[in-house]
Amino acid sequence: MMNGTAITRRGALVGIGGGLCALPALGAVARGKPPITTQDMVRPPRLRNGDVLGLVAPAGFVADRFGLDEIGATVRAMGLEPRFSPHLTARDGYLAGSDEVRAKDLTAMFADESVRAIMAVRGGWGSARLLPLLDFAAIRKAPKLFAGFSDNTALCLALAHNGVASIHGPTAATSWPPSSWESFRQVAFEGALASYSVPAYAGPNLFGRGPAVKIFHRGKARGRLLGGNLAVLSALVGTPWLPDFDGAILFLEETNEAEYRIDRMLTQLALSGILGKVAGVIFGQCTHCENPDGGYSNLTVYEVMDRRFAALGVPAFQGLMIGHVAGQVSVPVGVMAEMDADAGTLRLLEPAVV
Template sequence: MASIYVYSPSGAVRDRAGLRRALRRLQAAGHDVVLDEAALARHQRFAGDDETRLAAIARAAASGADIALTTRGGYGLTRLLPRLPYEAIDAAARRGMAWVGLSDFTALQLAVLAQRGTPTWAGPALLEDWAGATVDEITAACFDDLARGVGEGAGWRLPAADLRAYPNLAQGWRLQGATLWGGNLSILANLVGTPFLPAVEGGVLFLEDVGEHPYRVERMLTQLLLAGILPRQRAVLLGAFNRYTLTPHDRGFRLETVVQWLRAQLGGVPVLTGLPFGHVPTKVVLPVGRHVELVVEGREALLFWG
C-alpha cells in the first residue's frame, strides 16, 4: 500500500517486543516497512546521541519512502532544532513524503513550518498506536487514507457544553482558508521566543497534552495568551488532555475550569473541544501547515483539506 520508513528521533525505544509486533501489523496491512539502522540505539534516555538521531532523520529524508514514521515521542527533538536537515526534509516533503508523528515530534513539525513552510502530518506513532493489544480502527483507517493519498478531512462530535458556550454554532458556522497548526502544548509553549515557532496569523490552532495537571495546562495557555499568539488565531481546537491526577487541594479546579477561563480571555475566538487527537487510542491525522476549512453544523465539527 505504501512504503514506510520508521526511525527514532526522540526517546529511546524500551519495548522491543512491542516494536516488532507493531512492524508486523503494518506489514500485514500491506505496507512495505523499513526500520532505520539506529531505531533501537540508546544514549541516556535518547534513541542515540544527538549525532545519531540527526543522521536518522537525514536517512529518513533520503529514503524515498511515502511516509516517515516515528517510533515514539518522549523528549529529544528540541535540542536538535538548530541542526535539523531542513533542506532535505523539505525536499522529501515536496517529493510527496508524509512526515508523521505526535508528541515530541511537534518540535520538528513547527520548526520546519517556521523555517521552510514545510507541511507535515500530526498523527500516530509506531509504538503508541500499533504495539498494544489492539489497533484502533479509526486511527488505522485515517492512517491508511493518508497512505493511499485519499484523506480529505476529519470530523468529530462536539460536547454539548461547546454549543452552550457558543449558541450561534447551532445555526451553522464556517471558516475557510486558515492554516492548521499546533500539536503538543508543552512543546509549542517552549518554542515561544525562538525562531522555530511559526508566526501563524489567522490560523486554526490545535493543542493536546499528556500528564499535565490542568493548572499547568492553564499556565502554558497563559504564556501563549500573553505572547499574543492565541488572540491572533481564528479558532482553537482542543484535543485530549489526559493521564493527570486531581487532588483535594484543587477544590473543583478542573480542565473544564481552564476551558471556561480560556474562552473568557479570547472572546470572539471560538475554543472547541473534543478533537480526537493526542495520547489516546482514537486519533485522526491532521495536516500541519496546510489551509483548511472548519465547518460546524449543530454538534458536528468537520475539518476539510482535500
C-alpha cells in the same frame, strides 16, 4: 507533557561541527526567514500499498527487539514495508542515542529515495533538540510525509515553519484501532478532505445520547491548521522554529498535566501573542489532566480552557479525538481547514499529500 553531522538528500555532509555549538548560527539563519503562507506550502507524495515506511526515533527509544517485531507487524498490516533506522533501541539516558545520532538517522531517511514516508516510533522527549541539526531546505526540495504526535509536535511545527505539510497522528508503536487506521489511511493514502467530529456520548442520563463537545465560543472559522502538543508548542515559543499563527486554526492536545500547568502553558501562548492571532481553537483530548491534590477549590481543566478561550472571541471547542487517547485521529499540520464550534467539527479544505 510529562510523559555533529547531517546528511543531505544526495548524501553529502553538511557542517554541524561540534553539534550543539552550532545552535546560535543556525538559529540566526532561521530567524531571517519570511513567514510561510498556505500558498507556499508543499505537500509530500501520498502513500501507496507496498511503499517503504521509514521508522525513526527522534526522542525516546524502543525497549527491545520484541517491540520492533510488533512495530514491523503493524506497518506490514498497513500494506507497507518497514525500514528501521539503526538506533531505535539505542539508549542515551531517556533518548534513543545522542542528538547527532538521532538527527543522522532522521536525515538519512529523508535522503533515502527508496523511502516513501517517515513515521516516529514513539514520543517521549528530545525531538526539539534535533531542529538545529536538520537541513529543512533540503527536505523542502524533496518532501516526504512525516507522521507523529506528542513530542514529535516539534518536528511537525518546524516542518510547517519551513513550508512542508505533515501529520499529527499515531506513532508506529501506538495502538491502532480501526478508527485510527481509517483516519490515517484517508489522509496519508487517499489525500482525502477528511472531516472530524466529536464522538457522541452515551451515558446514564435522562436524555440518552448527546454530544460530548464543550463549546467555549460559538461560530465557524477557516484557517491554516497548526498545533499539536501544548507543552511542546509552548516550549518552542521564542525559538526560530514556530510557524506564523496569524489567522490559523490552532489545535492542541495534552496528557498528564495538572490544571494549573495547562493554565500556565495557555498563558504563555497568550502572552507571546499567539492566541491573539488565531482564527479559532480546537482542544482535542487532555488525558489525565487532573491535579490529584486539587480538591473542591481547584479549577477543572475545562474551566481553565473556558476562561482562556471564551475571552478570545473566536470559535473554540473541545472534544475531537486528537492526542493521547485510544482511537486518535490523524490531523494534517499546515493545510487549510474549516471548523464549526457549534457542531464540534473540523473539515479539511485541501489535502495533506499529492
